[in-house]
Amino acid sequence: MDTRQAAAQTARDLFEAHGAAVYRFAAVLLHHHQDAEDCVQEAFLRLLRHLEAGGDAANLRGWLFTVTANAARDRFRRRRRWLPWEPAHDVGIPPAELPDEDGRLKIARAALARLPERDRLLLALRAQGLSYRDIAAAARLRPTSVGRLLARAADRWEAAIKKDHGYDLLERHSNPGAR
């Protein structure tokens, strides 16, 4: 197998293993499934180029999230620059229905959507299990700042949910059967 074939196979394997996680991550950041899909495609195209060029193959999972975060950031900022348009045309494709028996997931996501962009990015990266070092690379932060910023982001999210809806994110997840 030559380098090109090996690169394509590695990229395929990584898509198989992490494609869904990368997509979920992009969807959390962008709230728009088509944009999220575009980000995933962009990330894997870049991955292929990176591998073909003999780029560093250590921690490709972290690399993928960094590239996706950058692509999402670009899209998000580009989107914010648009002039007000017909609201009917600006509605993104609604996300797929998720299992959400009592609607709390929806509430949590609505609260998340109101958090600053960086908070959402940090929480979404951490939710994918990335280490502080990888989070720092993807969020363009110093590794020593990640813990502090992540703690604040988590606090802000929890406070937003509690303030608006008076429920604790912890309650639901520590006791999923509770209503």
Add this chain to the structure above:
Amino acid sequence: MTCLNDIQIQALADGEIDAAAAAHAASCARCAERVRDRAALMAGIQRTLDVPIDVSPRLARHVEGIFRLKAEATEAAATSVDAEAGRGATRLRGSGGFRLQAEDRRRWMYSGLAVAAATLLAVIFIVPALKRADATVSASEILAKSASQLSATIASGIEVLEYELVIDGMPKDAMPDQVDGTYRVWQAIDHNVPGHFRFASYTADGRMLTSIAEDPLRKRRVMAFTSEGQPYRFEVSLPSNATNMSLPELQRLHMEASIAMMQANGNQLLETIDGPSGKLYRVEVPHASAPGTNPVWDLSEARVLIDARDYRIVEFAVRGTMLKQSYSMSYKLLNHTIAASLKPDAFEVPGQAGEIVIKGGGSTVPTHDVVVLALRELTKLKQDR
């Protein structure tokens, strides 16, 4: 060791091991409790965010297409290089030095060819795959078709347009009526008689704000507007050599030039959306030119909505600077028809109650006429006193 701070608690909850902090948490019930709480919160966040959604089959297909086509493009280019390397005059030459030089040059050329081939394949196959599923033409092509549709002159008939216009910045400041910048505009353009038209703008409640009509056959222009509650009407004769560009032409040129600037930008975003009467193309161009590079006219953002049936512009919005002053304009087509004829008074500016009528000889520039005639009337009044 003193109790752990929030950052240390967070790090421990996230499994970022700090031996000293971990040892303290093991021996301090309060800190251990805080770590457990934080870990539970982070687990909750993780469950909320990492919901079980899989990639759609469409996305999987597109990504696989990228892998396959990229590999094919690279392979095709490499095969062509390999095949070419085995033949040609330079292979027979004995001079190692020359041969090396020739191969270097050829390698450069072939790598250029490979890049071109890969780019071509990427443009033909990969880029459409990256776009929305039903977008089969590029943004640039759509803009080009729309621009040619704009510049295509209607041979005959009377074109009637109704649209909503929202302006802000410099043009709004220059408007005598000083309303909120939102106008409903009605236009009739007589394509049987070049330069024959009437424009009128109205407030949302239907009150006429301004109107201008030109009739080159009768050599006459009428303008009406209201300033500080007083309606004015200016009736001027047109100079015999009036060859100026009419307002419809100026408006069309502004739109055409904006579209040309959008086309020149390589960063267009294209998507198709369903409008009330069928498919629409939406082309968005962020920062069509770098801000401040052109002191006369700079477009910083632009969006256009184009009817996929006939490439007519349905909505158009731009933001930029004109003479270094910021402006924005948004246009939304409400109605467009081409009629064989209109009512005889359709090209007449209606009179308004209590209007002051000023008559005189006009020039090719309507605003100039308003100022000159108004000053002339003022002078007359002063002299009569």
